[in-house]
Amino acid sequence: MFKLNLFKNIGAPLYLLIYLIFPYSAISQTLKVDFISNLENSLNARDLEFIRKNFRTNEKEKITKQFSKIINDFPTSKWVIKRLKSNLPNKYILRIKVSGEKIVNGEIHILESNFDYLFSIENGKINEGIIKNLFTTIRNDSNKIDISFKIPDKVLTGSKYDIDIILNKPLEEVIIAGAIKPHQVNSFFEQEILLEPLASGGIFKMTRAPSKKGTQIWSGIIVHPKGMITFTKSIDIVDEI
Numbered sequence: 001m002f003k004l005n006l007f008k009n010i011g012a013p014l015y016l017l018i019y020l021i022f023p024y025s026a027i028s029q030t031l032k033v034d035f036i037s038n039l040e041n042s043l044n045a046r047d048l049e050f051i052r053k054n055f056r057t058n059e060k061e062k063i064t065k066q067f068s069k070i071i072n073d074f075p076t077s078k079w080v081i082k083r084l085k086s087n088l089p090n091k092y093i094l095r096i097k098v099s100g101e102k103i104v105n106g107e108i109h110i111l112e113s114n115f116d117y118l119f120s121i122e123n124g125k126i127n128e129g130i131i132k133n134l135f136t137t138i139r140n141d142s143n144k145i146d147i148s149f150k151i152p153d154k155v156l157t158g159s160k161y162d163i164d165i166i167l168n169k170p171l172e173e174v175i176i177a178g179a180i181k182p183h184q185v186n187s188f189f190e191q192e193i194l195l196e197p198l199a200s201g202g203i204f205k206m207t208r209a210p211s212k213k214g215t216q217i218w219s220g221i222i223v224h225p226k227g228m229i230t231f232t233k234s235i236d237i238v239d240e241i
Contacts, residue, residue, distance in 0.1 A: 036081055043079040046071055074100030074111050093118050107140045134234035141227025151218065154236035155209045163218065165203040178203055180220030193221055213237050
């Protein structure tokens with residue numbers, strides 16, 4: 001059995017992503033296209049002054065520190081933001097993609113993160129921000145590992161559901177290791193993952209959703225002779241679908 005602190009090195013920055021998009025800007029009740037463009041440009045330009053001006057006072061120090069960690073760990077990080085149509089009254093949705101890379105011990109680690117940001121506008125400020133459909137990977141295999149992630153976006157409270165991480169090509173005599181673990185929101189940094197050999201060619205898990213609605217986070221790792229993949233996926237726990 002291997003023991004790996006997943007979040008001590010390359011894993012930790014991906015969890016910081018969910019804190020980056022909580023702006024409180026003096027904008028009109030109708031979300032403006034130029035605000036979305038300015039937000040995207042400011043993140044890509046590392047314009048921390050823009051962040052300071054558009055976040056609540058009690059969030060400025062924390063968000064600036066976390067943003068700095070992201071760009072220090074993944075210097076080439078790039079944000080792409082677009083607005084999605086919302087069917088919920090008085091709610092807006094931004095689809096956000098973050099990509100970047102860094103070199104660790106001579107190996108290139110590629111970050112890809114996608115999530116939706118659901119929020120409302122009250123008194124000219126964005127509030128009640130919720131991250132939906134978060135899926136993040138960090139991998140150093142140059143996409144050589146043929147892998148499929150089958151994790152639902154939402155499940156009913158108390159229901160059973162499957163999580164399948166599948167290595168699509170036969171492994172023959174190759175030995176791989178991996179693990180997956182659930183987390184509560186904001187508890188990432190205290191977590192460790194114990195790696196175990198995976199004889200079945202992936203991770204196949206049946207689990208049960210919490211009894212209360214909210215968000216459940218799953219994180220895991222696959223270690224393969226061709227490289228390593230860490231991943232994080234959020235699941236909405238709802239009382240009706």
